[in-house]
Amino acid sequence: MSTALFACSRCFARYQFEELSSGQQLCKECRGAFPVVKCTYCRSEFQQTSKGSTSTICKKCEQNVKAYGKPSACEYCNIIAAFIGNKCQRCSNSEAKYGPPVNCEQCKQKCAFDRQDDDKKVDGKLLCWLCTLSFKRALAKTKQGNADRKAHLKMVNHSKTKSKEKSSRSSHKRPHRERVDLEKLKSLEQGDQGPPPKTVKNNAGGRLDLDPNSSDHVVAMTQLKEKIASLQKQISMKDSQLLNKDKMITELKAQHFTNENEMRNKMQKTQKEHDEKVDFMNQKISGLLKEVATLSKSQSRKGKNNSAVGATTAALLATENSNSGSGTDSPSLV
Numbered sequence: 001m002s003t004a005l006f007a008c009s010r011c012f013a014r015y016q017f018e019e020l021s022s023g024q025q026l027c028k029e030c031r032g033a034f035p036v037v038k039c040t041y042c043r044s045e046f047q048q049t050s051k052g053s054t055s056t057i058c059k060k061c062e063q064n065v066k067a068y069g070k071p072s073a074c075e076y077c078n079i080i081a082a083f084i085g086n087k088c089q090r091c092s093n094s095e096a097k098y099g100p101p102v103n104c105e106q107c108k109q110k111c112a113f114d115r116q117d118d119d120k121k122v123d124g125k126l127l128c129w130l131c132t133l134s135f136k137r138a139l140a141k142t143k144q145g146n147a148d149r150k151a152h153l154k155m156v157n158h159s160k161t162k163s164k165e166k167s168s169r170s171s172h173k174r175p176h177r178e179r180v181d182l183e184k185l186k187s188l189e190q191g192d193q194g195p196p197p198k199t200v201k202n203n204a205g206g207r208l209d210l211d212p213n214s215s216d217h218v219v220a221m222t223q224l225k226e227k228i229a230s231l232q233k234q235i236s237m238k239d240s241q242l243l244n245k246d247k248m249i250t251e252l253k254a255q256h257f258t259n260e261n262e263m264r265n266k267m268q269k270t271q272k273e274h275d276e277k278v279d280f281m282n283q284k285i286s287g288l289l290k291e292v293a294t295l296s297k298s299q300s301r302k303g304k305n306n307s308a309v310g311a312t313t314a315a316l317l318a319t320e321n322s323n324s325g326s327g328t329d330s331p332s333l334v
Contacts, residue, residue, distance in 0.1 A: 041071055042081040042088070043130065076101050077111040077128060090129065106131035 005014035008027040015027050036045055039058040046058045057065070064071070064083045073080050074088040076095075081088040087095070094113040095101065104112040105125045112128040122132050 041065075041079070042090070043079055076109075077130065078109070079130075102126065104128040104131055106135075 003016060006017050006020060006025065007014050008020060008030055009025045010030040011027065013027060020027060037048060037056050038045055039061055040056045041061040042058065044058060061071075061081070068083040071081050071083045071088075072086070074082045074091055075086045076091040077088065079088055079090075081090070083089075085092075091101070091111070098113040098115055101110050102112050102114050103110050104127055106127050107130070109128065112126050112131075114126060118124075121127075122135050127135065
């Protein structure tokens with residue numbers, strides 16, 4: 001049956017609910033990556049959002065400081081967290097729920113609230129919030145110390161049992177070797193010449209004469225087999241590494257080829273656009289030059305026409321003046 005998984009509020013990886021922190025629902029990696037500090041005002045523990053952050057004020061108190069300004073000391077618990085009035089939010093809510101405060105059995109201050117429930121008491125004592133937190137921290141430290149001590153004792157006992165097993169194995173091997181030596185002596189005395197003993201090279205390069213009936217050649221063979229197996233594992237690992245590197249090289253070559261094709265196509269496209277723009281501008285310039293030439297020709301023609309018209313008008317005016325002069329003289333003669 002599959003159990004429900006819950007996401008971490010920072011990395012969004014899914015874990016079981018017991019593996020996440022109770023306050024901010026963070027996993028072990030996120031809890032270890034960012035430090036846990038106490039708030040300067042409300043004294044509650046919170047986790048910083050970044051490693052370089054040096055803020056020791058939780059988000060809730062930061063919002064309250066922006067809204068109401070810096071707080072004053074609470075008249076019950078003396079924590080500097082009274083933003084509205086003379087009481088902090090924790091003490092005001094507890095007073096409304098459980099009634100007026102009573103004396104704490106640890107710090108002797110009148111800041112504990114009786115919940116009328118023995119299960120809510122800490123070790124059978126009625127403690128305030130700060131004393132409860134300190135007691136829980138001390139209890140967690142003792143539990144961790146006991147767990148570390150048990151683990152250390154377990155490791156010591158395990159090492160002792162291993163040493164005992166090794167000593168018992170060596171004691172079992174000794175009589176067997178003594179029997180083998182006795183058998184060798186007997187065979188030599190009887191003149192029985194069996195097959196020559198096998199020789200095995202040791203680590204120093206020398207040759208050791210081993211009897212097939214002894215256990216030394218078995219140990220040497222097992223060592224050689226283990227060495228061969230380890231070398232084969234190394235070879236397989238190297239082969240896998242080479243394959244991965246070959247894959248990476250081919251991928252990089254393919255990426256380089258695609259990038260080169262894209263750049264070449266892009267350059268060709270830009271060159272084509274540039275040539276088209278240059279041709280368009282040349283055509284436009286030639287058209288404008290033609291227009292300038294036609295305009296200059298029309299202007300010259302207009303100038304010639306204006307001069308001819310001026311000459312004709314001058315001649316006409318002269319003839320009119322001459323005619324008018326002759327007309328005035330004729331009546332006087334009559």
